[in-house]
Amino acid sequence: EAGVTQSPTHLIKTRGQQATLRCSPISGHTSVYWYQQALGLGLQFLLWYDEGEERNRGNFPPRFSGRQFPNYSSELNVNALELEDSALYLCASSLGQGKGSYEQYFGPGTRLTVT
Amino acid sequence: DAKTTQPTSMDCAEGRAANLPCNHSTISGNEYVYWYRQIHSQGPQYIIHGLKNNETNEMASLIITEDRKSSTLILPHATLRDTAVYYCIALGRASGSRLTFGEGTQLTVNP
16 A cells, blocks of 8 residues: 655755645545654644645644645645745645544655755 | 653664653543654654553554553564654644654664
8 A cells, every 4th residue: 555655855946936745645544734844843733634624724824835635635835935944844644534633644755945 | 732751762672672661641531642753854653552551553562551641662573674763642632633743762773
């Protein structure tokens, strides 16, 4: 069974540009979560989607946004990139059914570098 | 979520059991104990979770004390690939499905 996949593996952008990160959940999972892990910092929750709806949002500015498609894959968009957005962006999925779960399965992440 | 306390680091010989302790003395009745690990530069990996009974899966065993104030994650036959930071977290409904890791325990498995 395929795990959570993310693309691209690495992304280099300049300040002010926009970045789009993609995630495909495990087959059968309807919940997708996005996290940011900056160097030396812990895991920071960004967004939770389930059944196409945004269910919860972390303490991040509105320039961090996303969506979930009918096939449950998801996209994270970061507008007006700042240097401090450089981090590993992790996507996780779980069985959802509208309730979410703490049993989350993570992808390998996208390393975003903003120069 | 209840605060958890773990040792900063531990060492284990390859092939031996690794026993990772976690204290969660303020855990409430509806909070589960979850364990994750993160190998350097990889995404976190779910290991196991439990409420009050001991649990076992293909990766590990989780022993929770009767008073639920502490727990131990057991890797029965540690391998070099088990070298990682291990996180113990107590989670209930209030967390809104968001995971937050503390400092964790750096487990180093030595040949």
